[in-house]
Amino acid sequence: MNQEIKINYYDKFRCIANKCSFNCCQEWRISVDEETLNKWEGVTLAPIKNDEESLPEVKLCSCLESDGDGFIIAYKKDKQCPFLDGKKLCRIVSQKGEDYLADTCTTFPRQINEFEGRKEYSLDACCPVVIDIMYENKETISFIGKEANEEDTLYAVRSLMLEVVLEEDYTLPERMMITFYVLLDLMRQKKLTTTYVASCKTKAYLEELVMAIRNMPFDPIESAIERNELFLDVVENYRKNGFYTEYLEGISELAEVLEDEYSDDEILELNEVFETEFRKYENLMQNYLVSEIFGNSLMPKSSLEDLVVAFEWIAMEYVSVKQAIFLKWLKEGSSQLTYDMVRDYLMIVARVTGYDHEDIREYMENSFEDAIWEWGYMALVLGNGEI
Numbered sequence: 001m002n003q004e005i006k007i008n009y010y011d012k013f014r015c016i017a018n019k020c021s022f023n024c025c026q027e028w029r030i031s032v033d034e035e036t037l038n039k040w041e042g043v044t045l046a047p048i049k050n051d052e053e054s055l056p057e058v059k060l061c062s063c064l065e066s067d068g069d070g071f072i073i074a075y076k077k078d079k080q081c082p083f084l085d086g087k088k089l090c091r092i093v094s095q096k097g098e099d100y101l102a103d104t105c106t107t108f109p110r111q112i113n114e115f116e117g118r119k120e121y122s123l124d125a126c127c128p129v130v131i132d133i134m135y136e137n138k139e140t141i142s143f144i145g146k147e148a149n150e151e152d153t154l155y156a157v158r159s160l161m162l163e164v165v166l167e168e169d170y171t172l173p174e175r176m177m178i179t180f181y182v183l184l185d186l187m188r189q190k191k192l193t194t195t196y197v198a199s200c201k202t203k204a205y206l207e208e209l210v211m212a213i214r215n216m217p218f219d220p221i222e223s224a225i226e227r228n229e230l231f232l233d234v235v236e237n238y239r240k241n242g243f244y245t246e247y248l249e250g251i252s253e254l255a256e257v258l259e260d261e262y263s264d265d266e267i268l269e270l271n272e273v274f275e276t277e278f279r280k281y282e283n284l285m286q287n288y289l290v291s292e293i294f295g296n297s298l299m300p301k302s303s304l305e306d307l308v309v310a311f312e313w314i315a316m317e318y319v320s321v322k323q324a325i326f327l328k329w330l331k332e333g334s335s336q337l338t339y340d341m342v343r344d345y346l347m348i349v350a351r352v353t354g355y356d357h358e359d360i361r362e363y364m365e366n367s368f369e370d371a372i373w374e375w376g377y378m379a380l381v382l383g384n385g386e387i
Contacts, residue, residue: 003118006144007294009133010121013110018088021128022347024108025081025090027243030073032064036102037071043100045083045091053086060092060100073102079243111295122295125288125350131343134287140166141290156194157186157307158298160201165289170210172285173382176315178209180378183308187372192304216379221264223383224271228255230316230381231323233367238352247348251327258327270334271385274326277337278387285387288346289318299357306357309371312378313353313360319381321349 032040040060048055063082065074076082083091092100109127113120123130164179165172182200186192199205232255235248258267297310324345329337355363364371 002114004121004145005118006121007123007291008142008144009137010110010123010144012133013123013127013130016129022344023084023088024127025084025088026075027079028351029067030081030102030104031067032071032073032102033104034070036100037061037064039100043096045095048085048091055085055091058082058091113295113299115300120294122291124295124354125291125346126354128343128347131284131288131346134291135281135284135339135343137287138283141287143294151194153192153194153197154298154302154304154307156197157183157192157304158293160197161293161297161311162290163201164206165286165293167206170206171384171386172282172289172318173385173387174210174213176289176318176382177213177375177379178206180308180311180315180373181209181375183304183311184372184375187304187308213379213384216384218379218384220268220271220383220385223380224267225259226381227319227323227383228258231255231320231327234316234320234349235352244348244352247344248352250331251324254327254331255323270330271326273334274329274337275385275387277329278322278325278342280337281339281342282387284342284346285318285321288321289314292317305372306361309361309364310357312364312373313355315378315381317349317353320353321346322387324349 043060045058045060047057060083063074064071066072073081073083081090085091085094090101090105098106109124109130111122111124113122123133125131125134160182161179164182165175167175167178170178185200186197189196232252235252238244239248239252254261262270292314293311297307297314299306299310302310325337325342328341328345329335332341361371368377
């Protein structure tokens, strides 16, 4: 019998359909599985004609395009799903029932990873409702059904990652740097054992690492500029293709001229004010990181190196979220940092970075000298801020 592990707020999710602040049926790659494709053959949605709207008949299979590996739903010019009606409700559901939905539409934002002997359930931060749940979850994230897996070394490594990120005696950047240091250390071991993994999460070991980090010389302006460049690189393809323009274009244009518009001293001063504002959302960012590590670091058939690359990607997401929110806050006049602003850009960056693991590996190999970073680069992009 499979063991089941859920993030503790998993069952709280309920889709709010057309009441959602950012519908998942827009600017989104929706793949259509083979079973659904066969079900759609010859199926047509009836036209809608009433006082409020007039929509034509639609053949389901005529709204597909190949993406190389299979088929995805081809969006209209406004980047909306062709199956939405004027109220942003799905015509497939209203006319044919939920059984005709593609697997992606049925499961999103739920994530289910199946391993030998266990299933893991988490929620994707690409959905604003999920972020609301994370924000409202004031208690430390826990897991339902968690049990010891003494012989699964990578499971033990991920458990270590989660424990360190939840260690509230350290700042979030310190927790991330500690985690990466440990991961690199584990990669150097000729034979990795759960006993050695356990030795890397003792309080004495963590205290030694955090003191070394706190005694390091950091250059905050170099970190600020590198985060800015990394953000621009992460969103580049989406800007080229005209996705999320309302959210990305204005702040990206500001990022491109940041060093021209502001002196180093001004950037540092603004970052310090921003850190103070951003501190209100520390619990949300912690929950976000825990959710990402649980749902997106360890995959079936992962190696330790895959786990390390996945953690690097999560770190990129984290600094890109932070930079996007900083840029939006700056563009809005450096006033109060609102929850809506934080939620919107956490969601958008989660969507922009929602790549498959093979694509992540390719991105890292193309963008850096090696898919595995030097520890110093992780420290550079994270910096020594509080959040």
